[in-house]
Amino acid sequence: MNITMPAKLDVLVVLGSLSDKELAKQMRPVFEEFEIAAHYAVCSAHRDHERLGALVAAAEEAGARAIVAVAGMAAHLPGVCAALSVLPVIGVPGSSGLLGVDALLAIVQMPPGIPVATVGIDAGRNAALLACEIAAVARPEVGAKLKELRATMRLKNREDDAALREALKG
Amino acid sequence: MNITMPAKLDVLVVLGSLSDKELAKQMRPVFEEFEIAAHYAVCSAHRDHERLGALVAAAEEAGARAIVAVAGMAAHLPGVCAALSVLPVIGVPGSSGLLGVDALLAIVQMPPGIPVATVGIDAGRNAALLACEIAAVARPEVGAKLKELRATMRLKNREDDAALREALKG
Amino acid sequence: MNITMPAKLDVLVVLGSLSDKELAKQMRPVFEEFEIAAHYAVCSAHRDHERLGALVAAAEEAGARAIVAVAGMAAHLPGVCAALSVLPVIGVPGSSGLLGVDALLAIVQMPPGIPVATVGIDAGRNAALLACEIAAVARPEVGAKLKELRATMRLKNREDDAALREALKG
Amino acid sequence: MNITMPAKLDVLVVLGSLSDKELAKQMRPVFEEFEIAAHYAVCSAHRDHERLGALVAAAEEAGARAIVAVAGMAAHLPGVCAALSVLPVIGVPGSSGLLGVDALLAIVQMPPGIPVATVGIDAGRNAALLACEIAAVARPEVGAKLKELRATMRLKNREDDAALREALKG
Amino acid sequence: MNITMPAKLDVLVVLGSLSDKELAKQMRPVFEEFEIAAHYAVCSAHRDHERLGALVAAAEEAGARAIVAVAGMAAHLPGVCAALSVLPVIGVPGSSGLLGVDALLAIVQMPPGIPVATVGIDAGRNAALLACEIAAVARPEVGAKLKELRATMRLKNREDDAALREALKG
Amino acid sequence: MNITMPAKLDVLVVLGSLSDKELAKQMRPVFEEFEIAAHYAVCSAHRDHERLGALVAAAEEAGARAIVAVAGMAAHLPGVCAALSVLPVIGVPGSSGLLGVDALLAIVQMPPGIPVATVGIDAGRNAALLACEIAAVARPEVGAKLKELRATMRLKNREDDAALREALKG
């Protein structure tokens, strides 16, 4: 199977279905900001298991440090990725089914031996940041940038503090 | 991979883990009563996907009419079986995690195209009976026996009716 | 009671109420694609139990291999069908009540002896495909077509893979 | 079908299965205290629908004012009784499945037109008292006794008040 | 306290808040059809307990056979009515909070001794019909009309059966 | 009604039923440690509303700063106390019903205007500490002691830190 991806990869992002693409869109600016090379794929665990294996193998080959897998409802994709690789796999439950509770449980309650690092429902941005934190284990400059982001968030929070009192005056 | 199973098979039963064996024990007397040839296997979707594929292929080859898959928690096994075959797959949620609600949702909320016929939590006996009903599509004598079982259940229900009034006298 | 249905029937589809008709509309193209003869009925278990019995008997008489029953909330219809017949009964929980969780539990948690093959909430298409899989037990040509559908789904998934990377460029 | 019950009946109590008999045992002293004639039956809606119809008809014939139906899991029995009669039907969810939540939803979420008067999970005593309240619509002396019970409960509550302070001294 | 209500009353309907008035509007045509005299009140258990006591007493005085109480969220109103009277109290959970699950549990899980006859979430029509069934214990002509309604519902269900097949043709 | 309680009271503790007495036992050492005068009562909102009114009035008269109310299942007691007084009312959900989720929702989801300060399920100790924090608004020495408790808890946490490493050696 012919899989084309960057020769030097940090993170493989796999969506179970194209309908999850908004979550991939949450991730892209994060990976660009942190200079993390990401490959984005749609690959259903149920419909194309063979290609999923090839994708994961190619990502390992290209040096990926983490896999992010997004799925809704009976969300098997993150667990199947975790079974295919010993890279850390980050699972993102989509809210398409029962508010995302079905996907959350189907991702997080993995059997002993095959963990999935689960983030919140529809939390594409957090999944990307967690992938950056993992990549930073090998690339210290990413960690430094993550600390800067925290400072920015703190500053933004302080601006919001002033904005609240403005808003309440109205 | 070397898979040994009956030359003539009606139903493949797969457990995700040996700890689900009580549910297989619920099934055996049903299959014996209805003269349904069953092969029982433990095969984790996450730990041994390749063997699972071989099991399913061997079962199809041996003429199986249905697959029963039992799993708990983030229960992917039934869905993975359903992805591997167009035979009807019956999923049984085990109660090992969150009272079985996690397994139920992880089995029943399948994406379009890959259905799993889900039965109740820990409902091994009902899974076996559903497999018999499906086998009966091709083997009318099984259907006739299933009707007899209904008559027996009705009779038992009537005996229980009398037994209740006895019990209340005490 | 006078029930008119095709002389040669594969599947009986029963809705508890006309308001579930969108789920029947999900099923029709599936049955047409697989050349499965289906009869569609509205019949409430609570309001017209006698006619339900006649429908089920007529369907058995006409050679039906499976029954699909759709209901919401305290969804008794699939279980009542399962009590009336030893044909495999597929239950579809509708989302009209508590996001469909009420219907799901009312359908799947059947007592021992009367199984219902439950599919996902509002999963009309999957119910129809499961009915086809069951019909294929007696009609091998349906199984062959089901395999083709899997190949088509795989192809579509690969097209979506390319489409994702296009969408992320925007 | 031959159904034997008191010639003069106030309440029909139906259990879906003999395993619910403890809930019937909660009811008996209530009915005896209020001189309510009750007939206790085990009759599964799924296994013996025809006998259920006969039971309900016989109870109506014998002057019953209410039906109490107990069931667990996918608890259809109360709803089926409600479909068979325009007598008030009281549904008692048993806790045998998912803590009783499955049975509660399967009993209370009835479609328009066929109400079930649902009481709490395993609340056999409250079901019996509600049946007495309904019987009291036609028999004022039962209402008078119910008021006495309230006074007794109030007194007991006051005794418990003193008992608490005793218990805390220990 | 001055409470004006019909001299001859069958049912008292109490809403916890005016925002539940749509549920009262579901009830009115039912009570009119069955010639059940109903008094509609807004009275919060928390904000006006004294008036609630007066309402209930006046309803008992006027011959009421049942009380219907509607409330959402931490829905105490039905239980407080049940504590104030030995008339059958029908509780209707409103969906204003957590889809109505909060109200359902707050109404149905009553302590021993004070039952509430709970109907489905937002099920104003079913509450009214249950009140009619209870009133029919003393007024047989109401029971006869309830049976007619069942026949009408059956007829409507049969019309819907034909309508479904029309709808699927389109 | 004759209610005997300390002439000088800080907190009224009311249990809906004597079966909740373990939660009162959690509270007593807290109130003793902080020299908070507490009166403990059993009084059901449903069975003895009149006495509850008298208890609350007497507590207000005796200078109470807060009311703690404990109840399980359809837990109305805290809300009824909140309706009877403008003192802060602390609600403690008991776990007797659906793991305490039913009581939690029945206590916390109060309508606008009548708040209940809800603590965790079975959290008698936290309810008592919250009552102390409220009493401290008027009695600064209680606040000082509460700060000491925090220091003690911190110390205990540090001892546990060492204890963990000991335990892991074994």
Added chain:
Amino acid sequence: MNITMPAKLDVLVVLGSLSDKELAKQMRPVFEEFEIAAHYAVCSAHRDHERLGALVAAAEEAGARAIVAVAGMAAHLPGVCAALSVLPVIGVPGSSGLLGVDALLAIVQMPPGIPVATVGIDAGRNAALLACEIAAVARPEVGAKLKELRATMRLKNREDDAALREALKG
């Protein structure tokens, strides 16, 4: 850190994020009506813990009697405030995540020793009223006004009673 707030403060209101500002808007008229001096801040426990400590310390210094903390999803803010102070902390779960159930549980289920007084989901108004009730422990005139509010609410409820009957006429 430089925190500016009123020299004489009754209540500190902290929002985890500016997106919760509607809940602060519910509070402001309450605090104005009861002449409670409130300071409104946005301060995330996760993004600016240090400033949160300064805010709480400044509020204590300025004489605050209570803290109201609003947060959604994994709502840690109320608990972190409770850890920083022995003032009563009122937690308001926001409905931004899983209908607010996630926030409710993350706020109310505090470990022993650090209580949070939790109010209903999105219940900003009730949080403010509870803060007033606590402030009233030291300021009796607030308590008197709270009683007036109850009378106003009662009056409004009686107006709604008449309004309902008008609405049903239409």
Added chain:
Amino acid sequence: MNITMPAKLDVLVVLGSLSDKELAKQMRPVFEEFEIAAHYAVCSAHRDHERLGALVAAAEEAGARAIVAVAGMAAHLPGVCAALSVLPVIGVPGSSGLLGVDALLAIVQMPPGIPVATVGIDAGRNAALLACEIAAVARPEVGAKLKELRATMRLKNREDDAALREALKG
């Protein structure tokens, strides 16, 4: 503050309370098998936030690649660790409260910017394995060992397969 930990650390494990020590015991053999240097601490986010900051800083200083945080109920500890560090934080929900659902939601539903890598309820072993996978990003020999573990698990699964058929013979 004086924190003693190994000079060269891979993983910091923090428990909110000593009562979670069984989960730490699940982790120790994993870390020993994979030669991962771990420091085990008890430190409550609510009771000793300052020490938690010191622990996290010391762990970063000692080269830690990941933090594992275990907590039950309103489980804030993992999120607080995630706020204190840009290291990947793995959260383990304990089942001490509502079957662990409360802890799961309080850990996984983090706000944007502060992710927590959540594993299953009571899943100490999986948390440790995920920490090893993250450590392997910088230490390839750990990844090689993780692959061996997968092979061992596969072998064990095959042994269980044979064991099942033995068990069913009995």
